[in-house]
Amino acid sequence: MIGFITRRLLQSIVVVLLVTVIVFILLHLLPGGPARAQLGTRATPAAIANFNHQMGYDRPVPVQYWDWLKHLVTGNLGFSVKFNQSVSSLIGERLPKTLVLTVLSTLFALVVAIPLGMIQAVKRNHAADYTITCWAFIFYATPPFFLGVVLIVVFSVYLPILPAEAPQSSSLGVILSQPAGLILPVLTLALVTIAQFSRYMRSSVIENLAEDYVRTARAKGAGERIVLIRHVLRNSLIPVATLLGLSLPTIFSGALITEAVFNFPGIGQLFWTAAQTQDYPIMLGITVLVGLATVIGSLLADLAYAVLDPRVRYA
Amino acid sequence: MSPVVTLDDLHTDIALRKGTVYPVGGVSLTVGKGESLGIVGESGCGKTMTALSVIRLLPPGGRVARGSITLGDTDLATLDEAGMRKIRGNRIGMIFQDPMTSLNPCMTIGDQVSETVLLHRDVTRAQARERAAEVLDLVGLPRAKERLDSYPHLLSGGMRQRVVIAMALACEPELLIADEPTTALDATIQKQILELIDDLRGRLGMAVILVTHDLGVIAGYTDRVAVMYAGKIVETSSTRELFANPRHPYTEALFRALPENVDADRRLYAIPGLPPDLSNPPQGCRFAARCAYATEECRDQEPELTGDGHPFACFHPLGAKEQATPNPHTPLAVAEETAPLLVVRNLVRTFPVTSNGVLQRKIGAVSAVADVSFTVHTGETFGLVGESGCGKSTIGRLLVAADTPTSGSVTFDGTQISGKSHHELRKRRRDFQLMFQDPYASLDPRMRVRSILREPLAIQHRGSAVEQEKAIAKLLDEVGLPGAALDKYPHEFSGGQRQRIGLARALALRPKLIVADEPVSALDVSVQAQILNLMRDLQREHQLTYVFISHDLSVVRYLSTTIGVMYLGKLVEIGPAEQVYTSPAHPYTQGLIDTIPLADPEREQRKDNAGVRGELPSAMNPPSGCRFRTRCPLATEKCAAEEPPMRQFSHQGHQAACHYPLQQPDVTESTNRTNPGSRAAPQS
Numbered sequence: 001m002i003g004f005i006t007r008r009l010l011q012s013i014v015v016v017l018l019v020t021v022i023v024f025i026l027l028h029l030l031p032g033g034p035a036r037a038q039l040g041t042r043a044t045p046a047a048i049a050n051f052n053h054q055m056g057y058d059r060p061v062p063v064q065y066w067d068w069l070k071h072l073v074t075g076n077l078g079f080s081v082k083f084n085q086s087v088s089s090l091i092g093e094r095l096p097k098t099l100v101l102t103v104l105s106t107l108f109a110l111v112v113a114i115p116l117g118m119i120q121a122v123k124r125n126h127a128a129d130y131t132i133t134c135w136a137f138i139f140y141a142t143p144p145f146f147l148g149v150v151l152i153v154v155f156s157v158y159l160p161i162l163p164a165e166a167p168q169s170s171s172l173g174v175i176l177s178q179p180a181g182l183i184l185p186v187l188t189l190a191l192v193t194i195a196q197f198s199r200y201m202r203s204s205v206i207e208n209l210a211e212d213y214v215r216t217a218r219a220k221g222a223g224e225r226i227v228l229i230r231h232v233l234r235n236s237l238i239p240v241a242t243l244l245g246l247s248l249p250t251i252f253s254g255a256l257i258t259e260a261v262f263n264f265p266g267i268g269q270l271f272w273t274a275a276q277t278q279d280y281p282i283m284l285g286i287t288v289l290v291g292l293a294t295v296i297g298s299l300l301a302d303l304a305y306a307v308l309d310p311r312v313r314y315a
Numbered sequence: 316m317s318p319v320v321t322l323d324d325l326h327t328d329i330a331l332r333k334g335t336v337y338p339v340g341g342v343s344l345t346v347g348k349g350e351s352l353g354i355v356g357e358s359g360c361g362k363t364m365t366a367l368s369v370i371r372l373l374p375p376g377g378r379v380a381r382g383s384i385t386l387g388d389t390d391l392a393t394l395d396e397a398g399m400r401k402i403r404g405n406r407i408g409m410i411f412q413d414p415m416t417s418l419n420p421c422m423t424i425g426d427q428v429s430e431t432v433l434l435h436r437d438v439t440r441a442q443a444r445e446r447a448a449e450v451l452d453l454v455g456l457p458r459a460k461e462r463l464d465s466y467p468h469l470l471s472g473g474m475r476q477r478v479v480i481a482m483a484l485a486c487e488p489e490l491l492i493a494d495e496p497t498t499a500l501d502a503t504i505q506k507q508i509l510e511l512i513d514d515l516r517g518r519l520g521m522a523v524i525l526v527t528h529d530l531g532v533i534a535g536y537t538d539r540v541a542v543m544y545a546g547k548i549v550e551t552s553s554t555r556e557l558f559a560n561p562r563h564p565y566t567e568a569l570f571r572a573l574p575e576n577v578d579a580d581r582r583l584y585a586i587p588g589l590p591p592d593l594s595n596p597p598q599g600c601r602f603a604a605r606c607a608y609a610t611e612e613c614r615d616q617e618p619e620l621t622g623d624g625h626p627f628a629c630f631h632p633l634g635a636k637e638q639a640t641p642n643p644h645t646p647l648a649v650a651e652e653t654a655p656l657l658v659v660r661n662l663v664r665t666f667p668v669t670s671n672g673v674l675q676r677k678i679g680a681v682s683a684v685a686d687v688s689f690t691v692h693t694g695e696t697f698g699l700v701g702e703s704g705c706g707k708s709t710i711g712r713l714l715v716a717a718d719t720p721t722s723g724s725v726t727f728d729g730t731q732i733s734g735k736s737h738h739e740l741r742k743r744r745r746d747f748q749l750m751f752q753d754p755y756a757s758l759d760p761r762m763r764v765r766s767i768l769r770e771p772l773a774i775q776h777r778g779s780a781v782e783q784e785k786a787i788a789k790l791l792d793e794v795g796l797p798g799a800a801l802d803k804y805p806h807e808f809s810g811g812q813r814q815r816i817g818l819a820r821a822l823a824l825r826p827k828l829i830v831a832d833e834p835v836s837a838l839d840v841s842v843q844a845q846i847l848n849l850m851r852d853l854q855r856e857h858q859l860t861y862v863f864i865s866h867d868l869s870v871v872r873y874l875s876t877t878i879g880v881m882y883l884g885k886l887v888e889i890g891p892a893e894q895v896y897t898s899p900a901h902p903y904t905q906g907l908i909d910t911i912p913l914a915d916p917e918r919e920q921r922k923d924n925a926g927v928r929g930e931l932p933s934a935m936n937p938p939s940g941c942r943f944r945t946r947c948p949l950a951t952e953k954c955a956a957e958e959p960p961m962r963q964f965s966h967q968g969h970q971a972a973c974h975y976p977l978q979q980p981d982v983t984e985s986t987n988r989t990n991p992g993s994r995a996a997p998q999s
Contacts, residue, residue: 310420
């Protein structure tokens with residue numbers, strides 16, 4: 001098991017490196033460039049050249065990449081001119097907030113989606129199933145930024161019971177002390193995830209209910225509740241666990257947009273601002289982070305797989 | 316004998332989206348304490364639905380519509396769901412067909428067995444676990460106590476079926492229902508499981524309902540038998556009486572379709588047509604449309620199941636008066652000696668086993684085929700027989716160059732085909748074709764029959780579109796399908812019809828050799844007989860050569876001129892079919908023959924030998940010396956030390972590889988220095 005994890009982590013490093021190469025090239029292909037964004041549209045070519053020289057942006061791209069990579073190894077992700085702060089401290093300050101948002105919404109989504117999917121499978125093709133399916137499709141099809149705005153309109157404007165904006169503070173403690181402000185962002189993120197996971201859970205349970213071992217359990221005299229909870233649940237969670245690991249980056253990037261909508265001071269908002277000002281170091285830093293999330297997500301999926309399914313053993 | 320369970324006029328229907336099916340149409344039977352009742356019939360006859368009605372686990376939409384099921388003094392037909400739950404697993408235990416899927420893969424076997432106990436007995440978890448160990452021990456799971464925390468995937472099929480039996484028996488039920496309990500298992504394991512059920516019935520005094528399609532299983536392991544056809548019992552009596560004196564034409568037809576009762580040079584009796592559609596059961600006798608003796612009366616009125624001791628439902632029973640036997644087993648022409656078509660020399664196929672790491676280190680090898688040599692002559696049928704995992708299918712793939720041997724050669728019609736590139740083989744491939752086991756999976760579900768049959772012709776550029784169309788029409792006619800079949804999709808056909816399509820596809824390029832891998836093992840006996848007859852007819856017409864791969868020795872014996880017996884990658888015995896079958900030299904062949912359940916209670920109950928004990932060892936670390944020695948009753952130290960060479964047993968090419976053969980080797984031909992006769996066991 002340890003050997004397996006080590007190997008997977010080694011593979012991950014290669015994956016993350018490849019991601020950074022691609023992003024590095026793409027960033028430098030963007031028109032405009034950080035100088036334009038920083039100095040304004042009326043900056044003279046000489047000022048731009050000067051800025052680029054100062055920042056080292058006039059050197060060949062491979063050289064810049066190598067330089068950036070050397071710093072990355074020592075944990076230095078670079079410096080943001082715009083924020084006048086090192087990228088690592090910017091990310092370090094905002095990452096916990098985004099994690100709170102993602103983890104809360106994912107947990108909430110699982111707690112709702114798993115029973116929902118089971119109810120749908122048991123009541124297959126009945127009114128309850130059709131109703132949940134209908135809503136799942138609606139939420140699945142709605143872009144998160146629009147869903148966020150709709151929730152704000154409903155719960156902050158028409159029924160003013162929840163704040164439209166996330167708590168504004170640089171401290172995580174302050175944000176957690178105002179849970180009301182977290183409800184709408186968490187809900188926005190969770191609804192899409194619930195929609196997706198309940199669909200998977202539904203088909204997984206339906207598939208398992210038709211398995212022979214379920215008939216064996218019934219032949220022992222087990223009631224439907226025991227069949228469902230003791231036999232079907234664990235078997236049905238296997239594909240869902242894989243899906244969860246693989247959707248970790250999706251949930252994470254979903255948070256980027258949701259944070260922008262609710263002005264939540266997390267990674268997403270930071271990325272949003274950096275993208276508008278073409279702040280290379282921040283964008284690269286966050287990309288590495290998302291790359292890591294993807295790799296860790298699939299590793300977690302594999303581990304969850306081994307925990308749930310006794311037939312899977314890694315050597 | 317007091318009845319444990321009594322079914323009276325049981326009717327079951329299943330509501331489907333389109334209409335209703337009536338799989339059980341008035342079944343009455345009783346089973347007494349310690350008695351074993353067999354329900355036999357072909358697929359779709361309602362035997363499984365009858366069993367599922369008793370335990371009330373019908374598929375969605377199913378219900379017991381009419382009649383009663385009395386267990387002790389409870390009527391199960393009208394009992395509510397909560398009441399039924401107290402019966403299932405407690406007073407009725409059930410064993411299902413496929414042990415590979417009937418256990419929960421995510422639960423330890425200890426938990427699964429103790430669950431039954433916990434559901435019905437007022438015991439603690441520890442007590443239930445103790446009971447689980449006790450029952451697993453009873454069903455012959457070695458080291459049961461240590462294995463309580465094993466997951467099912469660590470056990471072989473036979474061992475899993477023992478666990479399923481343990482679950483069914485944990486609460487000592489009055490009635491055990493076994494629905495095709497051994498159909499998914501190998502013959503040697505089948506015998507062990509059936510003997511276990513039989514033994515437990517005696518020890519626990521249970522009533523047993525054994526549902527099976529296999530008349531051999533019925534003959535050996537039941538006291539009474541009910542023959543079902545199209546949802547009704549057509550005949551029922553004691554097992555001996557039924558086999559000695561069948562009265563219903565359907566029963567007789569089933570017997571005559573069995574290849575084991577027919578000489579190799581005779582045609583099999585095939586029941587024409589298909590069973591009726593049970594969503595709209597026919598009027599009159601349900602068998603009338605396929606019955607050789609049917610009259611107007613049969614088609615108008617339904618015969619009652621009447622008679623004392625041996626009731627049957629027929630107006631024209633057998634044995635009542637002299638009747639001309641319709642379609643006697645017509646003799647077949649005998650093939651002459653011909654030139655060798657396929658020569659296999661020292662064939663070896665090893666599959667490397669790698670670690671699933673980055674470097675894919677080789678950590679072992681599965682020896683699937685280990686040094687196999689044989690020759691197949693033009694126009695003959697070479698039967699390859701053995702348990703699953705013995706390498707017979709791997710050989711099949713090597714013969715048609717679908718796989719490359721690790722070493723050794725396959726020579727077809729004078730040209731070596733093993734180790735050749737795809738390009739070089741392209742043109743040769745038309746000469747050798749494959750026929751597959753599963754008629755459901757081997758045809759593309761989205762292609763019409765016309766496209767399926769045209770594809771090989773198009774790939775090999777055989778003729779113009781018009782000529783291809785003609786060739787397809789001829790093929791269809793040859794395999795006995797109507798022209799209208801061309802525009803249908805595979806799912807619109809029955810299993811037997813699909814196997815005909817598979818045969819037509821194999822024949823499309825007019826090959827010289829057809830390798831048929833278990834072509835009839837998914838089919839019912841009557842349909843099996845149709846396909847076997849068809850294969851023989853086509854062989855004669857087109858001078859075809861067959862390599863027929865099967866686990867079923869009686870089918871192989873019937874169809875083949877030469878039989879090769881495989882065990883764990885080795886060819887252990889080879890020779891003319893009759894010689895190998897009637898006087899085997901290798902103890903494994905003898906064991907295989909002994910494990911075949913014969914449809915003859917007299918012979919079946921006289922059998923006292925053990926068959927083949929134990930389970931197939933892993934091909935990753937095959938036993939040293941003779942690979943069969945771990946299961947062989949005659950094995951000595953010599954067998955472990957020295958690999959037995961092939962020795963001659965007759966001038967007709969009967970050879971076997973054994974240190975202690977059951978026959979005297981033909982010394983005049985033998986080149987061996989060893990003295991083989993000293994330990995030879997007398998032939999049974």
